[in-house]
């Protein structure tokens with residue numbers, strides 16, 4: 001039985017970024033205020049590059065478990081995490097039915113700066129790097145549009161206010177997800193438990209097999225966010241919601257099994273845009289956000305503090321830096 005599709009996940013044509021930024025900005029603003037999830041078409045990242053990276057990802061996960069465990073997740077949250085190691089919904093007992101590899105920053109020579117890459121991925125770094133950079137550049141363009149949408153005054157940084165917090169020295173990372181098949185359908189299991197994302201914004205590439213579901217604000221219902229060929233899915237994450245005092249929505253999503261897809265491998269790639277450790281999640285200067293008076297001694301949460309709090313909770317017993 002197929003599930004009802006939530007018809008209101010907007011689709012935004014990103015070719016307008018070059019032709020009509022005002023219209024584009026208005027569409028982004030509406031989408032971020034209502035659902036915080038939307039598809040982008042004409043996003044500018046070549047499908048060939050996306051497919052090539054998915055091929056590498058598949059081969060990477062096909063390696064023996066011992067090989068993958070040699071480069072297990074380090075204290076900076078980069079590297080390999082095995083099945084059930086991450087538990088995105090901490091109210092559940094069993095961890096997520098997935099394995100992941102998180103790739104931190106790459107320098108201009110395509111070398112990883114915060115981790116030692118497994119030989120297989122080191123060999124492929126020259127193929128992955130252009131895709132990594134294209135995702136990063138797309139995110140910077142989106143941050144520009146969001147700042148235009150919020151009409152951040154020129155004197156405060158204008159359209160570069162968000163972009164400059166995500167250009168360099170960030171905690172942004174790319175994550176490869178493999179959701180292995182199960183022998184039998186167990187409704188208790190989940191591929192990725194219900195969660196909101198920890199950073200500012202996520203660019204998600206899905207391939208072939210669906211399962212992603214979103215929970216629209218004010219509901220407790222789940223709706224599929226199906227794969228639309230040649231589109232990427234964007235979602236607003238916690239820090240952008242904090243910066244905008246909840247104007248932009250960071251909503252719950254999960255990846256679930258159903259009695260058809262449980263037999264199939266699923267792969268996805270997420271580019272998590274996460275500001276640097278010391279970036280304060282203070283209110284964005286925007287006329288759309290009602291100003292809340294700050295008490296003198298009030299401590300402002302930083303992007304780094306929020307990240308550490310959330311990742312430590314999702315990896316029981318680990319302590320990240």
Ligand SMILES: O=C(O)CCC(=O)C(=O)O
Pocket residue numbers: 177192197204206212253254255267268269270
């Ligand atoms: O695999 C997916 O489609 C989504 C994964 C996700 O939401 C996450 O890793 O934060």
Ligand SMILES: [Fe+2]
Pocket residue numbers: 195196197253
């Ligand atoms: Fe997520």
